Amino acid sequence: MCKYLVVFLLIGAASLDCSAQQQKDKVENSIERPNILFVITDDQSFPHASAYGYSAVRTPNFDRVAKKGILFTKAYVASPGCSPSRAAILTGRHNWQTEEAGTHGSSFPSKFKVYPDILEEAGYKIGYTGKGWGPGNWGESGRKANPAGPAYNSVKFVDSPEGVSKINYAENFRQFYAEKKDGQPFCFWFGAHEPHRPFAKGIGQKNGKKLEDVVVPDFLPDTREVRNDILDYCFEIEWFDQQLGKMLAQLEENGELDNTLVIVTSDNGMPFPRAKANTYDYGLHVPLVVSWPASIRQGWVNTDVFTMINIAPTILEAAQVNNLQLSFPMWGRSVLKEWLNPVSGSVSHSAFAARERHSSSRFGNLGYPQRAIRRGDYLYIRNFKPDLWPAGDPYALISRGQSDKLELSDYGAFYDIDAAPSLTFLVENRENKKLLYFLDLATAKRPWEELYNVETDPSCIYNLAGDTSFSKIKAELKNSLEHQLIITADPRLLGDGDVFETYPRLEGVIRAFPRHE
Template sequence: MIACGEKRLSQKRKRPNILFAIADDQSFPYSSAYGTSGINTPAFDKVANAGVLFNQAFVAAPQCSPSRAAILTGRNIWELEEAGTHGSYFPKKFTVFTDLLEDVGFEIGYTGKPWGPGDYSKAGWTRNPVGPEFNRKKLTEVPADGIHKTDYFGNFVEFYNQKGNDDPFFFWFGCHEPHRVYEDGSGLKSGKLLTEVDVPDFLPDNKLIQSDIADYAVEIEWFDQHLGKMISFLEEQGELENTIIVVTADNGMPFPAAKANLMEYGTHVPLAICWPAKFKGKRITDDLVSLIDLAPTFLEIAEVENVPQMTGESLKDILFSDSQSKINAVREFVLTGRERHTHARPDNLGYPSRAIRTSDYLYVKNFKPERWPAGDPVPESAKQIIPAEGFKELWPGYQDIDPSPSKMHLLHEKDSLSRYFKLAFDKRPMEQLYDIKKDPACINNIANDSTYATIKKELRDLLESELKKQGDPRVLGFGEIFDSYPRTSKMREFKGFNKRGKYNPKFTQKDQQIIE
């Protein structure tokens, strides 16, 4: 007969461990499992081979903190108030799956980057919403400048060794890479060949861009190396068979027309999931999935009861299937969105957009097409001096694009590279439509092509219907509330409202709960 305590221990042991590895700014298809040249990711490939490789996985937002908040809550960004915009607050009223796992006996922790940037403490959290921090161990050397000296693997081992021997764990490996900055030329230095670099069609295929992407690949490989060490350690401990490993990214690559945009390279990310003891390996799926589906997946597999309502839907049917390609016919679309990214416009305004992605098409609605999508250019009054006194934080303009050699190249060569410059920097119409199978880089906007009029209307109507169901302020008549939300990160010298960490009273709603 099993005593009560032994019975509880037996139940606890049945729950799998979860290792969640999330890169910072990595686009699909930049992993070697997808056949992309110029990059080598054996750990990601190992996870994909042992389980399921997803061809159609998307983040909820093309920016760090709203994307991570969406992952933690299983909700889209328009359902998360301040947490739905970049670098703001994370309201305590939203339940995160990490807390629910901890409540049923999981040891939780993270290394590297958790939820952020933003301020969780003023919203009532006593720790980061991801869980306890394990960042004590540092490296003395890294392969390139710009790579963090956080010893991700060492911190994972420290976390593992301090937990109870029989406790299942959830560990968030939040790699800072491949977020910029990069050491210029580190890709060439590491032995990469520029002729093998995969350059997306929205960027010019020249040596400068190739070198910048090669530097980016070095940092993805750094992420993969630490993941590989964690996998080997779990195997040595006899834990690998009963560990779910999820490898993905929080948004797309930090290049013009990618990160902070709702086009394909801003929201489409790598995803591989394995559980050697349970999931059949060597499977590839074309099912459309969102990273908001991960929270309900973890909670269902962990048999957590009384889960709050989530918009994401569990991936359990896909993960436990023996099938390939399209598994769940109901998964016909995913939704994405963005609000403010950096302080890139006067009055701290954002660039509100929503999108719907099907297997064949991407439809984007830009609610404020009069605004610059990449942030405002440098004001005319500041262009006489470089950098102009009083405008140094505004130079070189278009601040929603991360500083990079690629960005400066397009700015300096905007006449000869006008096609690429316009894709990255120009204002956009209210509606964008792309035939993804023909145009995965989102080069040709076919929204005004009469051939696609019916498809555009169907997608527009479906998007609006889903947003209304989910209570999106942007379609319910009070969307400007997003422009009231504070920015806790750096502010620039734009005119208008410019107070860090404060609500913009111009857009505050009467019934709005203010976090102070």
């Protein structure tokens, strides 16, 4: 393991020197440092925005940013879970490189520097509203504020729709903006709580949304219950989009929009069975738009695979933060040059992803370790513990009444799937063989490796890993994944993977399960 760590440090140092020189070469001094508005929803899959042609949802403000800049069609997060995905965005590092921050509900080691802190040191005013990094305990490791910045959450709605956050995001942004000095650039993180569950059941239809507009992914049954659940999810996306529009209007009123780098995305996929908390396409593939009207060409569609660990170094280069010295350098690379001079399809990009613990879903609070690579048309997945249940053990020990007597339950035990009408419908109807098929897709044990053509099979139903006609593709992706894990010192590949199980869960319940067999 030591020799690999030496290789990792040498490569990291080399990339740091190269990055500093590239920043110096690429950014012209005549370009004004932009403001940064980073916008992230909570649990939204691609293609659920109207800019992508999804008719069940209307997102005029997301679409506006796309028209003013770049619409990405293959953006991939580093993890299918909230806090590890956000940590990767903030640090520019793979999840297995961020220790506790690479799992769910733990801490965020202060030795991993985040781009908002770096920008604050460079003179930017920083802050966030809604959900920053989380869930987890950022103070456990000595941090003085959420890694996204100081919180601006005091302004609340007096009246807002059922199910959505009471935080008035736009008015909190107004308060933040009023506090900055004249001429001072800002870096603001708008973390919507939407469309995270729970939803107000039936709110989609109550607001005029139509069941026939829903496109049901192949991993879910096409039933009225599921379509209604998706409509409620779409309503929450639309609520978020309205708040985004109010922030854009404020920037326009203040004459700041042209020189603001606006990035709008999500932290992971939709909160449905086999999507969120899974390294399948619907867990990792997210919406992404970027605009900077003063510098980025408008109306461009980027069809290359894009990894979100590139966000932090790109923001820093745009802000002209040069000669950056980090003890733990960012592994992502700045793509500012590509954004300023867009040429799609010129490079074969890869995106890597990881999953460790999500919720408390197994005996001993064990996670479900996965690694994945997305390149070209294909997604390759390595399941490191195929003997474990991917959505959580089928049976949980639950407390009954005041007696604290523990009893075995097989309902609601799949805690790596958010509680949802769709999940309830599948569990309650599992005696129906057609519906059991969909429940098994989400919960049954999985093989050591999986391979999917996500261009023809975005729902990741047909595993090609055992098909000899795809042996060459599988071998290439497997080798590329293993190479990346080695040079970045991933403990899972280097024989110390159980270190991830030692990271404490500091937020959320610890559930009781029968001993794993």
